[in-house]
């Protein structure tokens with residue numbers, strides 16, 4: 113059926129504008145199983161991302177102007193939505209906001225919480241959770257984050273003084289981010305050394321005590337459960353799981369990649385430190401929430417990191433209504449297809465980001481203009497990341513605290529770092545960085 117075919121895929125894409133099956137030199141398609149045999153061994157870490165990016169680039173060069181690209185992984189047709197107007201049409205849609213079957217493997221763990229659920233259930237949960245991210249509430253999270261980050265600074269200082277010279281920062285930040293999300297969402301601190309039973313007992317005790325304080329996130333869920341009868345107990349547990357997961361691996365990845373990019377680039381580091389000096393001078397006063405607004409260059413560094421190392425590099429949808437209405441006309445997508453939104457891919461587009469593979473935070477200065485849907489690390493539209501402001505606060509606080517207090521020397525360059533493309537990206541097999549005071 114498909115010998116180097118360069119024509120519309122007849123049964124899935126009948127009548128679709130620009131939908132093409134890819135040429136056999138990009139994905140050698142098996143007549144029944146499609147491109148599945150060509151995919152690299154997923155155990156060979158880092159290869160999948162390189163393979164996918166290369167093939168998507170080749171496809172875009174050939175079919176770029178013609179709309180979404182179809183490929184087959186096994187019997188499943190996948191549609192790669194790869195251009196900004198098409199991404200905008202899809203992500204802004206109020207109708208096409210359901211996740212595809214690819215999220216099912218998360219269900220035994222995260223349940224049918226806000227990350228995965230659909231329809232009225234999602235709408236209801238999302239509305240309920242939105243209130244936990246208002247500005248005033250974010251300010252109270254900030255104070256809790258600062259407490260944790262200061263404790264981490266003390267611990268790092270102690271270990272450096274004891275003579276430890278190198279640290280694996282993916283692991284360091286993973287513990288730190290977990291501690292932050294645990295404390296802000298649940299209201300108690302983790303103690304990794306506690307034996308399980310003792311920890312459980314203490315933690316339950318602490319939860320009970322902390323409920324007397326204003327604990328925005330868990331409080332919010334408990335209020336909805338007990339007072340408003342809006343969410344059942346299963347729902348409370350689901351949403352806590354979602355937040356613990358969505359809120360820590362992503363910020364871990366961003367912190368470690370940002371630390372590596374900033375500290376390997378002396379000019380960038382000098383500008384970050386100059387900005388910190390302009391805010392604090394010689395004073396060693398604590399970082400305040402207000403200060404974060406003045407950290408514009410640091411914010412540019414974080415955005416540039418999110419562009420080059422999107423932690424959620426790919427996410428998926430299914431289509432409930434076609435055609436999508438784009439600024440460039442209607443885009444027809446088959447309702448049997450799964451849609452891949454590959455943030456990593458559009459973030460490396462030369463059209464939107466000249467010298468796309470170079471770390472250049474200044475491209476985020478306010479004069480630069482680009483299509484708003486060319487940069488989608490937090491997704492966009494009604495199903496975007498609910499925690500993005502929370503994440504930016506955490507990232508600025510962590511990076512500013514560390515960069516002001518320590519000197520870092522990465523052991524490996526960003527360009528030589530293998531990126532493991534699990535559900536959330538990470539440096540493989542870690543990211544070792546020397547630290548001095």
Ligand code: HEM
Pocket residue numbers: 211226227228238354355358359360362363366422423424427428488489490491494495496497498499500502503
């Ligand atoms: C740098 C950090 C982060 C990045 C890059 C990120 C990225 C994303 C992306 C791409 C999505 C859409 C996923 C999809 O469509 O399948 C998403 C959804 C979500 N994120 Fe984040 N996230 C970050 C931090 C956080 C934090 C800190 C929280 C919570 C405190 C959070 C909570 C969520 C939730 C609950 C959703 C599901 C929203 C919905 O479907 O309505 N995220 N995030």
